[in-house]
Amino acid sequence: MEGKKGPPRNWAMKALKLFTLLMLSSCWILKAEDTKQIVQQAVNTELAADRDDHSHWIFYEVDRKPNNSVVQWVAQTGKGDVVRVLIRNGRPIPVPQQRQSIEQFIHDSNAQAKQRRGSQHDDQEAAAMLKLLPVAFVWTVTNRNDQTTTLSFKPDPKFRPPNREARVFAAMEGEMTVGNAHHRIQELKGTLIHDVNFGFGLLGKLDQGGSFSVKRTEIGPGIWDITATHIHIHGHALIFKSISEEEDDEKSSFNCEPDDVSLEQAASAVLQSQGEGSQQSSNTAIPHQR
Numbered sequence: 001m002e003g004k005k006g007p008p009r010n011w012a013m014k015a016l017k018l019f020t021l022l023m024l025s026s027c028w029i030l031k032a033e034d035t036k037q038i039v040q041q042a043v044n045t046e047l048a049a050d051r052d053d054h055s056h057w058i059f060y061e062v063d064r065k066p067n068n069s070v071v072q073w074v075a076q077t078g079k080g081d082v083v084r085v086l087i088r089n090g091r092p093i094p095v096p097q098q099r100q101s102i103e104q105f106i107h108d109s110n111a112q113a114k115q116r117r118g119s120q121h122d123d124q125e126a127a128a129m130l131k132l133l134p135v136a137f138v139w140t141v142t143n144r145n146d147q148t149t150t151l152s153f154k155p156d157p158k159f160r161p162p163n164r165e166a167r168v169f170a171a172m173e174g175e176m177t178v179g180n181a182h183h184r185i186q187e188l189k190g191t192l193i194h195d196v197n198f199g200f201g202l203l204g205k206l207d208q209g210g211s212f213s214v215k216r217t218e219i220g221p222g223i224w225d226i227t228a229t230h231i232h233i234h235g236h237a238l239i240f241k242s243i244s245e246e247e248d249d250e251k252s253s254f255n256c257e258p259d260d261v262s263l264e265q266a267a268s269a270v271l272q273s274q275g276e277g278s279q280q281s282s283n284t285a286i287p288h289q290r
Contacts, residue, residue, distance in 0.1 A: 035140060035141055035151065038141070038149060038151065038183075039134045039139050039176070039178075041183050042133075042176075042183045042184070043130050043133050043134060045182070045184060046130060046184070047127060047130065047131075049184075050123070055220070055259070056075075056078070056256070056257040056258070056259065056266075057076050057219065057220075057225070057255065057257060058254070058269050058270065058273065059073070059074055059219075059251045059253055059254045059255070060072075060074075060251065060252050060273070061073070061249065061250070062249070062250050063247070063248075063249045063250075064248040064249070065246060065247050066246050067089070068088075069088070069090070070085050070087065070088050070089075071085070071086045071087040072084055072086055072087075073086070073270040073273045074270070075261075075266035075267070076261075076266070077265075077266045078260075078261075079116070080111075080112040080263070081115065081119075081266075082102060082106060082263060082266040082267050082270055083102075083105070084101075084102060084270035084273070085101065098271070099271065102267045102270070103267070106263040106264060106266075106267050125165065128165070128166075129165065129166075129169055132166055132169055132170070133153075135156070135159060136155065136156055136161070136166070136169065137154060137155060137156055137159075138153065138154050138155070138156050139151050139153050140153075142175070144180075147179065147181075148177050148179055148180060148186065149178050149180055150175055150176070150178075151175065151176050151177075151178070152173070152175050153172075153173060153174060153175070154173040154193075155170050155172070155173065156170075167196055168192070168206060169190075171192055171194060171196050172190035172192055172193065172212075173190060173193050174188070174189045174190030175187070175188075175189055175190075176188045184216070184218070185216060186216055186217075187213070187215050187216065189211070189212065189213035189214070190211065190213075191209065191210070191211045192207070192208050192209060192233065194208050195207055195208050196235075206234070206235035207233075207234045210232060210233030210234055210235070210245075211230075211231075211233070212229075212230065214226055214228070214229050215227055215228040219254040220254070220256055225251070225254070227250065227252065228249070229247060229248070229249040229250075230247070230248050230249075231245060231246065231247045232245075232246060233245045233246075257269065
């Protein structure tokens, strides 16, 4: 008598393949969640560090913009940044003129307040863009070593930008490098992958291929700052407010100032600073004339 037909001989293999696919799918979901967690943790760390950091620094800066390139020393204080411009648009500034400009600023409370408002606005814009990183992009880990993790990003099609700045930011793809030990963002760079139109192109347009890159360095124990910014975005709309669409900015020779440094002390410090900056930083306080 012919018995019942059993299951196909390859049923075990099919079951194994199905189980493997399910496991792989779970791994990919977990990997995506882990990747997003890396980004979110880095963003949270940067926001908290910015909120808690009240240190003041003096540094050397070379900032190149169309028709407004400067080489200068900058000393931060709680009331504003004292700036000693050495060269503007290729022309050295005479020392008496440098001193006069500094004296005018430290005795002009309106100029100080205007500078603080501009700085606060830039900080708010930067924080808003930072908060978009985990939600505006799809992230993938591309490289990992003992020191850093590098992730690539591309626009998330489900993201709906809330404003013009976010529209530009969300039209980019690029890479971000995060330190493994303390979750600090070390480098972020991106490229516009398509044109961005405002008002169907009537109000402005930014061209595909525009790029930006930001490099951050630990300038003191646990203190990180932007040491290089490169923005090359072409088009017909001003989007970054106080940041030009064409800019190459580099900062170096960071030295920590006292927490209670005054405008007069900062002015003395920048006037004492000599020569060009270097790529080295120090977390020791600089001397001030009292």
